[in-house]
Amino acid sequence: MQSFFQTLVSGLSFGAVYALVALGFSLVYRTMGLVNFAHGAVLMIGAYVASTFYLSARLPFAVAVPAAMAATFAVGLVIERVLRPLENKDFDLMLIGTIGAGTVLEAVAIVIWTSSGRGVPSPVRTAPLDIGGVRIGTYNLLVIGVVAVAMAALSLFLQRTKRGAAMQAVAMDHEAATAVGIHVGRSNALAFGLGAGLAALAGSLAAPLLYVSPVMGDSLGIQGFAAAILGGFGSIPGAIVGGLGIGVIGSFAAQSFQGYSDLVTFVVFTVLVMIRPTGIFGERTVNRA
Amino acid sequence: MIPRPLAAAAGAAATALLLAACSAPGSGTSTSPSSSSSSSSSAPTTPIKIAVVDAQSGSESDLGQFEYRGVKLAVDQANAAGGIDGRKISLGLFDDQGDPTVGTELARKIASEGYIAMFGTAESAVTLAMAPILESEHIPNITSGQSTKLLAVGSPYLFLNGPTGLTYDSTLAKYVVTTKGYKKIAMLTNNDSYGAGEHDAFLSSLKGLGITPVAAQVVPADQTNMTPALTAIRGSNPQVLFIGAEEAQSGLIVKQARALGMTAVIAEGAPAGTPLYMSTAGTSDANGTIVSSPYLGNGVNSASQAFASAYTSAYGNAPELHGAKAYDGAKVMIAALQACHGCTGLALATAIRAVHYEGLLGSFTYNNQGVGIFATAIGVISDGKIAPITS
Numbered sequence: 001m002q003s004f005f006q007t008l009v010s011g012l013s014f015g016a017v018y019a020l021v022a023l024g025f026s027l028v029y030r031t032m033g034l035v036n037f038a039h040g041a042v043l044m045i046g047a048y049v050a051s052t053f054y055l056s057a058r059l060p061f062a063v064a065v066p067a068a069m070a071a072t073f074a075v076g077l078v079i080e081r082v083l084r085p086l087e088n089k090d091f092d093l094m095l096i097g098t099i100g101a102g103t104v105l106e107a108v109a110i111v112i113w114t115s116s117g118r119g120v121p122s123p124v125r126t127a128p129l130d131i132g133g134v135r136i137g138t139y140n141l142l143v144i145g146v147v148a149v150a151m152a153a154l155s156l157f158l159q160r161t162k163r164g165a166a167m168q169a170v171a172m173d174h175e176a177a178t179a180v181g182i183h184v185g186r187s188n189a190l191a192f193g194l195g196a197g198l199a200a201l202a203g204s205l206a207a208p209l210l211y212v213s214p215v216m217g218d219s220l221g222i223q224g225f226a227a228a229i230l231g232g233f234g235s236i237p238g239a240i241v242g243g244l245g246i247g248v249i250g251s252f253a254a255q256s257f258q259g260y261s262d263l264v265t266f267v268v269f270t271v272l273v274m275i276r277p278t279g280i281f282g283e284r285t286v287n288r289a
Numbered sequence: 290m291i292p293r294p295l296a297a298a299a300g301a302a303a304t305a306l307l308l309a310a311c312s313a314p315g316s317g318t319s320t321s322p323s324s325s326s327s328s329s330s331s332a333p334t335t336p337i338k339i340a341v342v343d344a345q346s347g348s349e350s351d352l353g354q355f356e357y358r359g360v361k362l363a364v365d366q367a368n369a370a371g372g373i374d375g376r377k378i379s380l381g382l383f384d385d386q387g388d389p390t391v392g393t394e395l396a397r398k399i400a401s402e403g404y405i406a407m408f409g410t411a412e413s414a415v416t417l418a419m420a421p422i423l424e425s426e427h428i429p430n431i432t433s434g435q436s437t438k439l440l441a442v443g444s445p446y447l448f449l450n451g452p453t454g455l456t457y458d459s460t461l462a463k464y465v466v467t468t469k470g471y472k473k474i475a476m477l478t479n480n481d482s483y484g485a486g487e488h489d490a491f492l493s494s495l496k497g498l499g500i501t502p503v504a505a506q507v508v509p510a511d512q513t514n515m516t517p518a519l520t521a522i523r524g525s526n527p528q529v530l531f532i533g534a535e536e537a538q539s540g541l542i543v544k545q546a547r548a549l550g551m552t553a554v555i556a557e558g559a560p561a562g563t564p565l566y567m568s569t570a571g572t573s574d575a576n577g578t579i580v581s582s583p584y585l586g587n588g589v590n591s592a593s594q595a596f597a598s599a600y601t602s603a604y605g606n607a608p609e610l611h612g613a614k615a616y617d618g619a620k621v622m623i624a625a626l627q628a629c630h631g632c633t634g635l636a637l638a639t640a641i642r643a644v645h646y647e648g649l650l651g652s653f654t655y656n657n658q659g660v661g662i663f664a665t666a667i668g669v670i671s672d673g674k675i676a677p678i679t680s
């Protein structure tokens with residue numbers, strides 16, 4: 001039983017990071033109808049920027065993370081601006097453009113920080129909680145808390161603010177949104193920027209748990225993408241449930257199937273998606289970018 | 290009457306066949322001389338082209354960077370001293386992306402572009418894929434790979450710049466079991482070619498000492514959550530945890546093991562002797578790790594101090610094992626080229642095998658299988674540094 005709960009706890013910890021990644025995917029999809037394949041690379045940039053502020057500039061971690069989010073928000077704006085000529089014209093080229101943006105970001109990371117990665121010490125130095133032999137890292141609890149706050153903040157933004165409502169209106173019908181005076185380009189830019197900020201938050205929080213390297217966004221991006229699909233692409237609560245779900249499934253797969261855990265995780269994921277193709281909270285709010 | 294396009298195509302095909310039949314035997318489209326030549330037919334002032342093939346992107350890119358820097362330092366020093374009979378060595382860097390398929394394409398590319406030798410790769414799987422092509426093109430290759438599968442290739446053109454994985458792990462197993470008296474040993478390895486090799490080598494070494502592991506878990510090479518595997522191992526209460534994974538993943542394993550409250554002594558081969566492992570694990574969690582490595586640090590002797598000083602001056606960072614291995618491999622190649630006055634092909638391979646070189650990793654004397662170093666040393670990490678054990 002101790003082993004079961006330990007495995008569950010570790011799955012939820014990593015699942016929280018996947019949930020954050022999935023939130024960024026879902027936000028951009030919800031507001032633009034676009035799957036941003038540069039999301040993993042943006043996460044990696046966020047992790048590098050945060051770790052540079054934390055380790056080199058010696059800023060407190062609580063300051064380094066928002067600073068990294070602000071810097072990566074700007075990266076998101078740049079990506080959207082480059083892709084803007086294709087908006088509402090060629091969806092497929094936009095998708096390919098995001099793949100290209102990801103490749104460029106990885107190359108830029110290698111130029112700036114070299115291909116050598118870096119370990120980031122945990123900003124929380126207290127000993128893990130021990131509950132009946134089950135160890136729960138205090139930093140892991142912090143990550144879960146931040147994810148919960150991020151989800152609440154994003155939901156409030158989309159539902160209770162004019163900007164958030166405008167973003168959703170653009171997704172539903174960009175022509176009608178334009179007709180009522182909403183600037184589609186700026187709305188999409190904000191979506192991309194916020195998505196990038198969420199990616200940076202995920203990367204920054206993941207850095208002390210993992211290892212910051214130019215390819216760290218690859219596997220996290222895939223896990224987050226799967227989480228977003230599992231939860232229902234475009235759904236904010238779905239991103240959380242999907243992320244935690246992928247984390248827990250992966251954790252128990254690793255316990256039982258060892259070297260084949262990735263295979264088992266994605267077989268289970270495939271079966272679940274075949275049963276419910278739109279995901280757990282599946283919804284269709286957009287037509288196209 | 291034959292249509293004109295068809296006639297043109299037939300003419301072109303006939304011409305190509307004629308030219309192929311008349312071409313010289315040996316390395317096909319390569320500009321390098323045939324395998325049996327004992328000296329280069331190029332003019333004396335032309336550079337000697339040597340390829341460096343390693344991952345410069347992807348998850349193995351840090352290893353690739355270490356290796357390139359070690360090789361380049363040795364080559365720069367040789368060129369500054371006059372090169373090979375006045376000829377400079379020109380390095381060409383190629384990115385294999387850690388992918389065996391890309392490696393095979395690069396093997397053909399470097400042969401066609403006139404490279405006479407190759408350093409790399411740092412990944413045994415890629416080196417294994419390239420070996421048959423390099424053998425057919427008569428291109429000697431000094432690799433950082435350590436898999437015993439490299440020896441099974443049986444190529445007279447393939448050389449290792451360090452010990453085999455079996456040497457690392459048999460030395461480690463002997464120290465842990467015989468010297469320290471540990472009996473409850475668990476294993477955690479990954480499932481890529483390196484991890485699988487480490488699993489097999491350490492397991493066979495343990496069995497040779499009459500020890501059966503109390504637990505053995507395998508994780509995917511890109512796994513980041515090792516807690517489930519470590520939880521399974523924790524239940525067997527091992528005294529020692531042997532890790533067979535690359536630097537970053539090894540560091541994560543140690544970090545997560547300590548977070549789970551595991552106090553087992555960590556034991557590992559080459560990856561644990563690197564700054565990458567220590568920074569990922571964290572200084573306090575890395576302390577106490579038993580390391581089997583032929584290069585226990587930059588301050589072990591005057592040669593390693595001189596190497597570290599030159600490396601740091603050139604690149605701004607201190608070197609580690611992979612850079613030292615690559616440096617030694619390059620020095621061996623340079624010594625062979627000097628001895629045979631810039632020869633190529635089988636003559637160069639023969640010259641490499643004849644080299645006796647006192648390197649950073651030890652005394653190099655190559656056998657017929659291409660192995661030149663047959664021992665490692667044991668060190669223990671303390672305060673972020675490896676110290677050789679005192680016997």
